[in-house]
Amino acid sequence: MYLNSKLPASGTTIFSVMSKLAAEHGALNLGQGFPGFAIDPLLGELTRHYIDKGYNQYAPMPGVPELRKAIAEKIQFLYGHAYDPAEEITVTAGATQAIYTALTALVHDGDEVMLFAPAYDSYAPGVELNGGIPVWIELEPPHYTIQWDLVKKLINHRTRVILINTPHNPTGTILKEEDLRQLANIVSGTDIIIISDEVYEHMVFDGARHESVTRYPELADRAVVVASFGKTFHVTGWKMGYAAAPAPMMAEFRKVHQFNVFSCNTPMQYALCAYMEDRTHWQGLPGFYQKKRNLFLEAVRNSAFQFTPAEGSYFQLLDYSRISAEKDTDMAVRLTREHKITAIPVSVFYPGHGPGHMLRFCFAKNDEDLLRAGEILQHI
Numbered sequence: 001m002y003l004n005s006k007l008p009a010s011g012t013t014i015f016s017v018m019s020k021l022a023a024e025h026g027a028l029n030l031g032q033g034f035p036g037f038a039i040d041p042l043l044g045e046l047t048r049h050y051i052d053k054g055y056n057q058y059a060p061m062p063g064v065p066e067l068r069k070a071i072a073e074k075i076q077f078l079y080g081h082a083y084d085p086a087e088e089i090t091v092t093a094g095a096t097q098a099i100y101t102a103l104t105a106l107v108h109d110g111d112e113v114m115l116f117a118p119a120y121d122s123y124a125p126g127v128e129l130n131g132g133i134p135v136w137i138e139l140e141p142p143h144y145t146i147q148w149d150l151v152k153k154l155i156n157h158r159t160r161v162i163l164i165n166t167p168h169n170p171t172g173t174i175l176k177e178e179d180l181r182q183l184a185n186i187v188s189g190t191d192i193i194i195i196s197d198e199v200y201e202h203m204v205f206d207g208a209r210h211e212s213v214t215r216y217p218e219l220a221d222r223a224v225v226v227a228s229f230g231k232t233f234h235v236t237g238w239k240m241g242y243a244a245a246p247a248p249m250m251a252e253f254r255k256v257h258q259f260n261v262f263s264c265n266t267p268m269q270y271a272l273c274a275y276m277e278d279r280t281h282w283q284g285l286p287g288f289y290q291k292k293r294n295l296f297l298e299a300v301r302n303s304a305f306q307f308t309p310a311e312g313s314y315f316q317l318l319d320y321s322r323i324s325a326e327k328d329t330d331m332a333v334r335l336t337r338e339h340k341i342t343a344i345p346v347s348v349f350y351p352g353h354g355p356g357h358m359l360r361f362c363f364a365k366n367d368e369d370l371l372r373a374g375e376i377l378q379h380i
């Protein structure tokens, strides 16, 4: 039977490939972005509590109202923007679903969607499957800044969405107030929608603040903001997140959401809502992850790898150009096979080949594993 693939160029994601290779070679896996430590037992207890209490049937389509209210309060508290939980917030099966649903709801055939490379790998397929055309702009190393003059040059009447991500995967950089102001200026007077992937909002270091688009009313009014409980509460396997957007956009979002997911895990929604009541459960995260970043950087300081400390996210890029001239995909495989440590080659986050001498390490791991990683990397 002939199958006409909708994504002919896509294979298995690099994250699955490298995790499998890491397991086969017994390598320390700092590749895939997931926490390597236990969750707060309270969150597990709360989930079991709601299961035992019988909260096991379909939740309302947009999410449990109490959870949507808690999300709206948290956004208002942190960034000062008021969303109506009834009409402007939807609980999703993780941020990836939220992004895909937003693209499906908002992108029409032939619409252009501006993406910045390197980028999280679900963005471009999400655009293409919905008939959109990815328009790529490369971030400018070494600080991976957005060239706003280029953005301005490339937008036109077909530009439907600009998709931003801060803190950024894979580079660990964050957008600054000036970036958001430039973006606001550029889209002012247009029909361009912003999709803002803010899954690492609580991982911002060295006293910097997270520049959510919700801090900027002129951006929030045209944005779908996406967040992930998986990232925030160390439960990536739960695949729980949410989207927030102005009511007319959220109405379109929900039209799609109701047919591809309908509603998300009920007992977890109640558990997350109860867990969020205590703000310390997320207020300590920047400090928690900053310590891990520092530990990892201290451990690799005397190695031949070079780095600019991550400003946010739980990823650190290491430049291996002093060690080898081989391709980053080859280097990543060799590190796994020969040195028993796994990272993700950064070129896979580019539509073309990318710069090719950078590896992404996830430092959301136990301190012992970070120290062991440093030990290994120092000898390469």
Ligand SMILES: Cc1ncc(COP(=O)(O)O)c(C=O)c1O
Pocket (backbone or CB within 6 Å): 033, 093, 094, 095, 096, 097, 120, 165, 168, 169, 197, 199, 227, 228, 229, 230, 231, 236, 239, 240, 241
């Ligand atoms: C930038 C970015 N967006 C979205 C996601 C996906 O989040 P979720 O697991 O909630 O779907 C990830 C996960 O790695 C990510 O790095």
